[in-house]
Amino acid sequence: MAFSSFIARSSLQTARSIARAPCSRPAQLYTARAFTTSWSHSKQATSPASTSVSTSSNDIKPASSETGGSNEEPKGLYANFLRGLAMVTGHYTVGQTAMRSTHNFYEICAAQLQQKRSLWIDTCGLPDNFQTWFSVTHLHVWLLMVRIRAEKNGKVFQQQLVNHFFHDIEDRMRYNHKISSGRIITTYMHDFLAQFHGGVLAYDEGMCKDDPIMAAALWRNLFTSHGNPAQIALLVDYIRHELQVLDNISSEDFLESRNLFGTQAPALRGVPGK
Incomplete structure (x- = not known):
């Protein structure tokens, strides 16, 4: 070593004199x-x-949908049903979010x-x-x-x-x-x-x-x-x-x-x- x-x-x-983009900062x-x-x-x-x-209830949280953009989050009973289903099936657990x-x-x-x-x-x-x-x-x-x-x-x-x-x-x-x-x-x-x-x-x-x-x-x-x-x-x-x-x-x-x-x-x- x-x-x-x-x-x-x-x-x-x-x-560095012949390489691209010299790195001058520490x-x-x-x-x-x-x-x-x-x-x-x-x-x-x-x-x-x-x-x-871990997939305990403490790990369940919404996916980061606060990221802005032109697509608005679905609203209404159907959207609430989908979010609830995702929560129940573990779609928003830390492990599942990490895998995606x-x-x-x-x-x-x-x-x-x-x-x-x-x-x-x-x-x-x-x-x-x-x-x-x-x-x-x-x-x-x-x-x-x-x-x-x-x-x-x-x-x-x-x-x-x-x-x-x-x-x-x-x-x-x-x-x-x-x-x-x-x-x-x-x-x-x-x-x-x-x-x-x-x-x-x-x-x-x-x-x-x-x-x-x-x-x-x-x-x-x-x-x-x-x-x-x-x-x-x-x-x-x-x-x-x-x-x-x-x-x-x-x-x-x-x-x-x-x-x-x-x-x-x-x-x-x-x-x-x-």
């Missing part, structure tokens, strides 16, 4: 809302399917490699394979986790987002890559989980400290100890920019958003792994 940090620190300043100016909670708690909520979601919001979040994260191939494959020189898809998706999942931490019941939303990620990893191995052995899938899932935890902690450290630390985290987790300083500097600036954009979104707009990182949430997938 010390060696990679030294390389990143010595090369990053020079590389890390503390980014994600001000996220810093209201400690980044160190993130690992507690990142193990897929490791916590149960984080489904859109995850679909956006999972589409980043294909949506921005020119950045990840052409400019950054990453190989076009499953590991790259995992690493790019992981990076964007982490970006959203940082923003989610500031929300009420943020741990529940984090857990649901991570669950979507690991369910999709398994689906892709089974349906896209035709891996049928449960033992092999389990081995891969343990490896990806270890990568996930290590990446979250490394990116958190980079966010809370400085750009060379973030560059070292990218060099280890995304570039797998490859890549040149200009490519790494470009992605450090990309991360700082996206964190700032996320921090400027209100809670209501964020949880209802279907467009993040410049990507529209795709429709529900009808075939697992697609």
Whole structure:
């Protein structure tokens, strides 16, 4: 870790002269809302399917319909009946709300490699394979986790987002890559989980400290100890920019958003792994 940090620190300043959108502000100016909670708690909520979601009456609340817009909320007895039915069936529980919001979040994260191939494959020189898809998706999942931490019941939303990620990893191995052995899938899932935890902690450290630390985290987790300083500097600036954009979104707009990182949430997938 010390060696990679030294390389990143010595090369990053020079590389910025040829990278886009130089990052001149200290890390503390980014994600001000996220810093209201400690980044160190993130690992507690990142193990897929490791916590149960409470559905007690205290968790039942209306979905955030205060977000304005041209569509008025339905009125009258029929609307009241629908709202009451939704409350009874658990549609407004914290867990159900988290599942709906984080489904859109995850679909956006999972589409980043294909949506921005020119950045990840052409400019950054990453190989076009499953590991790259995992690493790019992981990076964007982490970006959203940082923003989610500031929300009420943020741990529940984090857990649901991570669950979507690991369910999709398994689906892709089974349906896209035709891996049928449960033992092999389990081995891969343990490896990806270890990568996930290590990446979250490394990116958190980079966010809370400085750009060379973030560059070292990218060099280890995304570039797998490859890549040149200009490519790494470009992605450090990309991360700082996206964190700032996320921090400027209100809670209501964020949880209802279907467009993040410049990507529209795709429709529900009808075939697992697609």
